[in-house]
Each structure stands twice: as structure tokens, then as C-alpha cells.
Amino acid sequence: MFFKLDNLGEKTINKIAEVALSTKLEKRDKLAVKVKTDPNLLAKGTLESLVIDCQGLMVENALRMESINITLNSIAVSPFKALTGNIQLTQPSHGKACVLLKEKDITRVLDRAILRKKQNEIVIDEQVVKVSLKQVKCNLLDTGKILIQGIVKREDNQDNKNVSLEIKPEICRSGQGIIIDEIEYLEEPNLSSILLNPILQEAKNILNLKNFKVDGFSLKVEQFNIKQGALHLQAEAGMTHFPEF
Template sequence: MGLLFNFSYSHTPQFKPMFFKFDDLGEKTINKIAEVALSTKLDKRDKLVVKVKTDPNLLAKGTLESLVIDCQGLMVENALRMESINITLNTIAVSPFKALTGNIQLTQPSRGKACVLLTEKDITRVLDRAILRNRQHEIVIDEKVIKVRLQQVNCNLLDTGKILIEGTVKLKDTEDIKQVSLEIKPKICQAGNGVIVDDIEYLEEPHLSSILLNPILEEAKSILNLKNFKVDGFSLKVKEFNIKKGALQLQAEAGMTHFPTA
């Protein structure tokens, strides 16, 4: 629920200094406050640009016109690197009194949009980490229990709109090396609350692929739904995506419940 401020235009001494302070607090000051606060939360990145648009009249009414966060090379949970992420929030309701002391405090949640770009190299890095938790398995081949070891995985983003996941497997008893692979075509679910995968095709060594790559596939789903992105006060919900050769672009709904503190 927003806060209601009743600003009087009386020339009584107690209100006069307040308006001088609002006039002094311009976009440059608010930008600096926002950039410092976000820098502490988005600390593992290559580049960060924060731009707040407002003016003294809007701020006196408790409104920031917009907030744009443009971040390059951001590292989030599970070592996922985002090539770029751009978040735009509009009409942000804030407490003007708090803003005067350098504290951007939301009086109601704000919504906007986000665009995230991922590369197949960055996705592969996360999947490689996932195999550390699912590296060794025991499977039955020709009625014999055989120990197999998943050595590496690779992600390829295809211009067909599909994702190819390949892996190398070593059979410990025979030292044989086998290739496993699967291809998926993700889509937005009908409820509109994220990406699902219901079209899976196991290519090389289908039996091995289904056993060894399914845990890796679960990690890929987490990436596609931006579950690795966890920043205090912010949320992202995937609405659209586009896969082209070597890159994946996710369009998301962005939300902010409170502004991070430095």
C-alpha cells in the first residue's frame, strides 16, 4: 500500500528547507545512490551501468520515472555467467523523505521487463559443474553391472531453435569411451510461468543418454527458467525466448519488491 504525503505550499519556515533539499537532489545523486547499492549485489560482473530518471517535482511526489540496469558478464548462482542482462522498471513509487537521506525505499512493488542473453559457452560451464554431482553411475548392460563415468558435457544452441547436449562417457571396466547426446526443443508452458521441455530426442547411445544426461537436463531447465538469478529484492519470470546459433535470448517480466541496500 503506497504512502500518502500531503505537501503544503504554505510559506511557513518548516516546509521551506524541505523543497530546497528536493531541488538539490537530482538525477545525478539518485543515480549514484542506486549504483553504489546495486554494485554490492551485482559484484561479480564485467560492467554495470545504472540510470535513474527523475526530477525534483516527481521525487517530491514520491516517484522515480524509471530505473534501467545494464549489466555485462554477470555471474549468478552455480557459476552461470550472463553475457548481458538489461532490466527496465517504470514508475517506481518511493518514500521522498527516505530518499533525502540516501535511502531509496519503495512504497509499493514495481514491475517492468528484462532481457537476458546467454551463450552456449556459459551454459556449458554450468553443465560441466553439474556433472561433478552426477559423474559416476552403475548401469546394467547385457545383464552385467558396469560402472560408467561421465567425463564432460557440451551445449550447442542451434539455429533450428533446439539445444543439443553432448557428453563423453568412460566405461570403467573396459576403459571404452562412448559418446552420448540428446536434443531438446524448449517452449513456454501454457500457464506462462516458465520454460518447459517436452520434446526430448536421445541420439547417440539412447540408453546411456537417458540415464546420464537426464540430471544434466534438469540443470539446463533451471538455467532456462532463470532460477540461477537470485538478487535481493528482484525477480525474473521468463515470458519469451529466442534461440539462434550460439546464443539464447530470454525476455522476462521483472519485479522489484524493495531496493537493495549498499
């Protein structure tokens, strides 16, 4: 029954996988997909591994991932479906993912987020003043902390003030997300606490990889490492079904 598997081979399976994923990962710079299998494994309904290497992927909320690499092992598939070019999982598959984010791309997301925020009314020198956050910048520090800086404009006199805070992110014990372990308000603490706190939620969404939504795939952060200008995330990857095209 499987005498034609040699003709199918890794090359054909790779092409099928790459075309399917290309339709789901449209906004990217580069995409490479590698499926490893052989006729004997495929006859038993198994792909040895699937590696997805994507550069410059744009996900929800305009977050750009410098790179994302997903490796899944021992993928159970229907050999009969595979013969017809349909990669259909018979059970969920698990593996690992590595994500690299650059501070310039995080800054872009945070800066876009402030466009959705309205003016705030706060009390300065016993007067109610309208202020708005005009600019946000993210710096990833060697200390493992994240520095968020902003510029606030007073609407009454057009004066600008600098605000900033520094956070130390940690993975919560359940592994389900990121918590902010420490917050230190630096410049203009009162203004910083009012205007920059909403930006923290955007930052947590990025660290939780909630922006990565691809049909059939899931990512859960396991650990991360912050170095000057870059954030490396290691995650558990899961696939319930292969994307259709």
C-alpha cells in the same frame, strides 16, 4: 519543504542506486545504472524509471550472463527517505528484463554439474558395468533446439562412448517455467537417457533464471529465442524493495 530537491537531482540518485546495486552484483564485468526523475516527480514520490545494464554477471551455480538489462517504470518511493539517500519503495514496481546467454557459459554450468554426479551402474551385454559421464557440451541451434552432448567412460575397460540428445524447450502455459516439449536421444539412446536426463534439470534451471537471486528483485520468463550459439530471454521483472548497502 522540497526546495533542496534541485541539488539532489538525478546525478545523486544515480550514484546512490549504483553503489547499492554494486554491492549485490559484485561478480560482473560492467555495471551501469540510470535513474530518471526530476524534482517535481520526486516530490510526489515517483522515479520515472530505473535502468540496470550489467555485462558479464556471474550468478549462482557459476552461470555467467553475457548481458542482463532490467527496466522498471513509475517507481513509487518515499520522497523523505530519498532526500537522505535512502531509496525506499512504497509499493512493488514492475518492468521488463532482457537476458543474453552464450552456449559456452551454459556448457560450463552443465559440465560442473556432472562433477556432483556419482557413477552409474547399467547393464551392457548382460553385464553390470560402472560408467561415468566425463564431459558435457551444449550447442544452441538455429532450429530453436538445444543439443547436449557428452562423453561416457566405462570404468571396466576405460572405453569412451559418445552420448547426445536434442531438446525443444517451451514455456509452460502458466508462464511459471520452462518445460521440455520434445526429447530426441541421438547417439547411444540407452546411455543417453540414463546419464543425460539429470543434466536436463540443470538446463531447465538456467532457462527459468532460478540462478538470478538479487535481494528485492525477481524475474519470470515470458519468452525466449534461440539462435546459433546464443539464447535471448525476455522476462517480467519485479522489485519489492531496493537493495540496501
